[in-house]
Amino acid sequence: MFFLPLPPSRVFPATGLLVSALATAVILFGAGSGRAQPVLDGFLRATEACAATPAIRxxxxxGDIRLKPGTTYRLLAENKANGTHYLVVTPGASPEKRWIEKTCGARVASVEAGGASTAETAPPPPRGTPRRADRRMTGSRMIVAMNWQPAFCETSGRPECAAQTADRFDASNxxxxxxWPQPxxxxxxxxxxxxxEADERDWNALPPPELSAETKKALDEAMPGTRSGLDRHEWLRHGTCYGTDAEEYFQDSLEVLKAVNASGVRALxxxxxxxxxxxxEVRAAFDRSFGAGTGDRVRLTCRRDGGRELISEITLGLSGDIRPGADLAPLILAAPEVRGGCAGGIVDAVGRQ
Structure with a gap:
């Protein structure tokens, strides 16, 4: 598993053109069972000093990033067909990809139309180039959330909790x-x-993600919440923003979970x-298992059960491209450090205590 660093952005002050080398080489999303934001070609010439934010909502x-009127930015996507916002590259910002209202500038099909020279502008890759980065945003940030299921089930009446036993996978993993793609x-x-709207009512009424029999079997074991339609909810809410089909989204999710469960963190x-x-202790276990500093990307969530404080979930930051069988350490270290959450708690056993 490897992390591709973001290439530097290029600034052309004479023309006011700002171009990210990464943006010219990445197509945000491709075909799959769920479509993401429509991919766009071309540029936007800013006419207003609008705020550029990582998330629309x-x-x-x-960094208080704002567009500079007269500057040309590369377009990446629109929030939906005939939508309200564009995703553009704002070189030097962190993150570089930012949403702006469509009224903040005029869309132009070429650099020349935007008033900038093409001499230093890298052309976009040919359409249909068969590479993994065409389907997933290389270098994108994400969070993987992993439950300690016995603690979750102390206060939940969901079907997966009623059926939990001491010999089931989630009793000790x-x-x-x-x-969850970020931001x-x-x-x-x-x-x-x-x-x-259906997602707010009944997850089991949602369409199931299209998975192979092998992946579905593995997911049913690793994600007990499939009994409540959690897989359907997670695919619609988060997987559709991942840039792959459901099969690869859940395979990558399972790959990370497998690595954590094979580590000293699960043993702890x-x-x-x-x-x-x-x-x-949890952060130190990550440091021992995946390398110094990885524990700083871990956050604990606890919940009260009467007079007890239980550890119910761990979230782990990642940045990069998840690949089968490789080392997670570079992806974890590429993610930003986070606050650690709750100070700790009891590791709960199966069954109501």
Missing amino acids: SADNP FALHGL RGREFCGVSSQLR FSGRVGQSVSRD
Whole structure:
């Protein structure tokens, strides 16, 4: 598994053109069972000093990035067909890919139309180039959420909790909650309003993700919530923004979960059932298993059960391209550090305590 670093952006002050080398080489999303935001070619010539934010539904604007009128930005996508926002590249910002309102500039098909020279502009790759990066945003950030299922089930009456037994996979392993493309708020890409409304009512009424029999079997074990339609919900809400089909989205999710469950992190939890584990211990277990500094990308979530504080979930930051059988360490270290969440809690045993 490897991490492809973001290439530097190129700035052409004489023309006001800002171009990201990465943007010219990546097509955000391709064909799959769920369509994401429509991919766009061309540029946008800014006419207003609009805020450029990582997420449409959040006003958070790291670096207070704004468009510069007269500057030309490469277009990447639109939030939906005939939508309200464009995704553009803002070189030097972190992250570089930002959403802006469509009224902030004029779309132009070429650099010449935008008033800039083409001499230093890299052409986009030919359509249909068969490479993995065409379907997934190389270098994109994500969070994988893993439940400690006995703690979750202490306060849940869902079918997967009623059926939990001491010899089931999730009694002594982390269970998959989901793999969430970032930034926060990047959800339901290309999903109809009807399905979004259905998602709020009954997950089992949602269409099932298209999976091979082998992947479905593995997912049913690793994600007990499939009994409640969690796989359907996670695919629509998060998987449609991942840039692949459902098969690869869940295979990648399972790959990360498998690595964590094969590590000293899972050994720490399974060996301390009924006892307390601190956040520092969990982070140190990640450092020992995946390398120094990886624990700083881990966050714990706890929940109260009467007078007990239970560790119910671990979230782990990743950045890059998940590939089968490779080392997770570079992907974890490429993600930003996070606050650690709760200070620790009890590793719960199966059954109501």
